Amino acid sequence: MTVSYTVIVFVKQVPDTQNISGEAMTPQGTVNRAALPAIFNPEDLNALELALQLKDRYNARVIVGTMGPPNAAEVLRNALYRGADEAFLLTDRAFAGADTLATSYALSCAAKKYGKFDLILCGRQAIDGDTAQVGPQLAEKLALPQICYIEDVVKLEPGKIRAKRAIDGGYEVLEAPTPCLLTVIDSNIPRPQNAMRIMKYKKAKTKSEVIKGNSEYTDAERLAEVEKRLAEKGLLIHEWSAEDVGADKGRIGFAGSPTKVKEVMSVILTATDSKKVEPTEQGITDLMHELITDHTLG
């Protein structure tokens, strides 16, 4: 079976938002990611799984990409361990402080830099912001049709995809021309990392990681040689800066973000008056009596 389709999956490394407090935010209202454990955004794992199912069904080639700090290469390796074929990291200080509009623009530049593809898959939303905006915005930036809330791909054929997606109170099967963009919901069980693949891809590195691990590679010529060797073994994680992907500086990062955070408050939810009710017949009877008397019930 020859390779017939190219699928790009955009993923995000996110802070684990369970049990955190306002201290995880900087005074500017941006996230202090260093203070939190970083995980693979859950619905992005569903998107990756769907892409890997397309690899199994149609021999698609799966490319995983992310934007983030240099250590976001960790989620890319995680994706390689599960079955992705190739990875790219979009990293540059100039991307920092991006809202969803600036993020989708940056990702659109990366997709164009990658080249021809048939599908882009994203998780519906990331657990740090829960906005679900980047998928549709990325589709618009690339002038692609979008289908959100995908549960499964019914059929992929040259130039055409049929997919099932959730709607309020049911589902739809839609047909769209490719290339197009799909956002995927929590509708499959992501496969685990594969031991053989871990053995191979734990050596996959970005350029920055190559330099960091070996001070001698600061010599440009030597570095290029190492990169070439890694690339030949499929172990080079492409690392692209804003300039590499041809991004307009005015449209990325803080400068490219129309939305600004005015203030941030921690959430403290408390009842003003709280009464302890004994789990006894008398306690419960008195409670129900009180609720009926004050017309809460009945």
Add this chain to the structure above:
Amino acid sequence: MAKIGNVWVFIEQEGGVIADVSLELLCKGRELAAELGVKTEAVLLGDKLEKCVPALYEYGADKVFLAEDPRLEPFTTLPYAKVIMDLIHEHKPNILLFGATLKGRELAPRVASEKLAGLTADCTSLRIDDFDDKVNKKSYTNKLMQIRPAFGGNIIATIVNTWDDPQMVTVREGVMKMDEPLKGRKGELVKVKVALTEAETVIKVIERVREDKDVDLKGAQVIVAGGYGVGSKDNFKLIYQLAEAIGGEVGASRAAVDAGWISHDHQVGQTGVTVRPKLYIACGISGSIQHRAGMTESKKIIAINTDPDAPIFAVSHYSIVGDLNAVIPQMIKAFKAKQ
């Protein structure tokens, strides 16, 4: 100063029935428009919808832009985005409100991206205020404060769109108050010429299956909700029995939904429905911040949990540390005896 644009509300409909959230937003839109001294305008798309228009005036619209075309039914994103973009270019609204529904959350970002406008998702509160951007040393007057939970509900952020209008947001269902309609209130109907090209009609709906929800949590006065502590799908019958006895709807935490004991329609919380009943009884719900965010505005909250340290007790008015299997039957018995 240049004249500012009006406040727009995207009206969501399914089969000619207007979504509650759209009416909630018309009420809120009217309040914001009054503060800004502008008009409230509704944007309604679909086919054969003229019968829906009078209600929009009664809930606060001064004008209704009505776009009717068979290609706008059922809802798909691309043609909707095109019609709305064309309207934005022509009329330049100041504010554009969408419900944070499945439709609103896929449509609004597509429009915002093309318009290069800021967009804030899932707002729970909106107000007009000035904004002093200290970083860029710029001041803005009469901007829309877009208030939303973030980070899994752990923080509340106030966000401002500093670029050109419109200021776009999606707003969670059930958080804005729906006022009584003003019967007989009139407005102006503007029929929109729909200009779609092949590019917007490439997605075909092959199959569409939907049923109306059998549960109305948002409108319920009494909700009995079960969590992971209920223990099993079978044991959820206790929750139903209590709800039936006292005349309430059945709600659930995400943990109970994820366990497959009850459908997502019943889920209360950040990824479910926001509710504010007269009485909320949380049974075996530990009370994650995501759950509390969806029910904390209930007038009275009863929490039943075996764990005295469960976070749900931080927001409950009546705390019962005990086994729901014993407490619930007692409640049913006591209620029946008192009636």
